[in-house]
Amino acid sequence: MPDDALIHDRDAGLERLLEIMRRLRDPETGCPWDIEQDFGSIAPYTIEEAYEVADAIERESWSELEGELGDLLLQTVYHAQMGEEENLFSFQSVVRNISDKMVARHPHVFGDESREKSAEQQTRDWESIKAAERKDKEQAGALDGVAPNLPALLRAVKLQKRAARVGFDWPETEQVLDKLVEETRELVEARETLDADHVEEEFGDLLFVMANLARHFKIDPEAALRRTNAKFTRRFQAIEERLAQSGKRPQDSDLAEMDRLWDEVKAEEKARKSNKAGT
Known part of the structure; x- marks a missing residue:
């Protein structure tokens, strides 16, 4: 029988978590569900946990963040355990790899370079180091290494x-705005004259320009859309609450009534923001 002392030692830290994962994956005594998993089946959970970390930060829910960071750490431990089982890598090699990378990418902290640099210069240096790393990996193209499975935006x-970085960019934001107008016009034309496949293509072009506009405005488009999603959710729930006060549900209402309630909620939110700004 394995020794459970480490499993139940709440002060054992990372070694306890590594042992828990080893036990969960034990082919004879582990959890049947955990034993069946592989890199592909766990990857969606890894992505989900990363988003839940971001969500807790955005909501400034620090107590939740502690738990979500633990969930995300578990994903690294999970993948490392599977890597060790297949003799691909181990948790220690993962830690060594990222540690070496951080030291190499911060010569102004761990090496002889001066720390007297602006954040902008440090960013340029960081990108130069990353470009050299890609070259070592025989990733010669400017776009090599951008993961295909990232969220599209x-x-x-x-x-x-x-x-x-290689000069393929509009120098002025106004040019991006002009392109946005052009792509919007092309989408409208496609809707009227082309098939669904072409409409989808034009819609993708429009989204791509919107992402470019966000970059020129120094906006994270994912964060901006999450913020708008939260605003829409908040306002629609307020509509539901007001309808419920009259004994109604959205399906018992109509667009005109819900539009009126939406405008009320929107006006009240703006008034609260104005009052808050004035205090």
Whole structure:
């Protein structure tokens, strides 16, 4: 029988978590569900946990953040355990790899370079080091290494940043705005004259320009859309609450009534913001 002392030692830290994962994956005594998993089946959970970390930060829910960070750490431990089982890598090699990378990418902290640099210069140096790393990996193209499985909006921004580094970028935001008008016009024309596949293509072009506009405005488009999603959710729930006061549900209402309630909620939110700003 394995020794359970480490499993139940709440002060054992990371070694306890690593042992828990080893036990969960034990082919004879582990959890059947955990034993069946592989890199592909766990990857969606890894992505989900990363988003839940971001959500807790956005809501400034620090007590939740502690738990979400633990969930995200578990994902790293999970993948490391599977890597060790297949003799691909181990948790210690993962830690060594990222530690080496951080030291190499911060010569102004861990090496002989001066720390007297602006944040902008440090960012340029960081990108130069990353470019050299990609070259060592035989990733010669400017767009090589941008993960295909990133969320599409995030990947669009990363692709555009890479292209901009080699000079393929509009120098002025106004040019991006002009392109936005052009793509909007092309989408309207496609809707009227082309098939669904072409409409989808034009819609993608429009989203790509919107991502570029966000980059020029120095806005994170994912964060901006999450903020708007939260605003829509908040306002629609307020509509539901007001309808409920009259004994109604949205399906018992109509667009005119819900539009009126939406405008009321929107006006009240703006008034609260104005009052808050004036205090």
